[in-house]
Amino acid sequence: MKNIRSLVFYGNTLPLNNLRAYLFESLFVILAVALPSVCHLLGAPVRYILPMHWTVILAGLVYGWRGGAIAGFLSPVVSFLITGMPFLISLVPMTAELFTYGLITGILVQKIKMNSFASIAIALIIGRTIFLFIFIISNQGIDISGYFMSAILPGLIIGLVQIISIPLIAKFWIK
Numbered sequence: 001m002k003n004i005r006s007l008v009f010y011g012n013t014l015p016l017n018n019l020r021a022y023l024f025e026s027l028f029v030i031l032a033v034a035l036p037s038v039c040h041l042l043g044a045p046v047r048y049i050l051p052m053h054w055t056v057i058l059a060g061l062v063y064g065w066r067g068g069a070i071a072g073f074l075s076p077v078v079s080f081l082i083t084g085m086p087f088l089i090s091l092v093p094m095t096a097e098l099f100t101y102g103l104i105t106g107i108l109v110q111k112i113k114m115n116s117f118a119s120i121a122i123a124l125i126i127g128r129t130i131f132l133f134i135f136i137i138s139n140q141g142i143d144i145s146g147y148f149m150s151a152i153l154p155g156l157i158i159g160l161v162q163i164i165s166i167p168l169i170a171k172f173w174i175k
Contacts (some may be wrong), residue, residue: 013174036085041092057162064111072098094131098127
């Protein structure tokens, strides 16, 4: 039986420096655009699933801080240009949030050699804090407590699922 420690990886990212890596990085962005669209078409609760977050965090674990930052920045921008989602009111805070998720996850795993579970947890806290800060200062007239209840709280459960499952996906991907 495998040791639980073998499931947690420390600093094992793939280099983002060749055509294959760029193609897979592009795949992360494509999935980050496609998955929310599919969820919307199926009527799935996007605020509970957070489909764009999965691929950005995975990009940070697989390709380090550069891959995570690129996927985090491009995903919401490309999605907005193609689908009109996220709405313009959320585009800047969401872009900052996803950029932060990818960047912080990648830095903590690749540079600091922190385990992937803790890296994701820290990145989620920092990214969500940045989202809230930007959202609050840029959107006067929005009921923040109502927004918190409808958008932030539902994401807490899926955040725990992401912390547990994305490292396992990344471990498989990197092998």
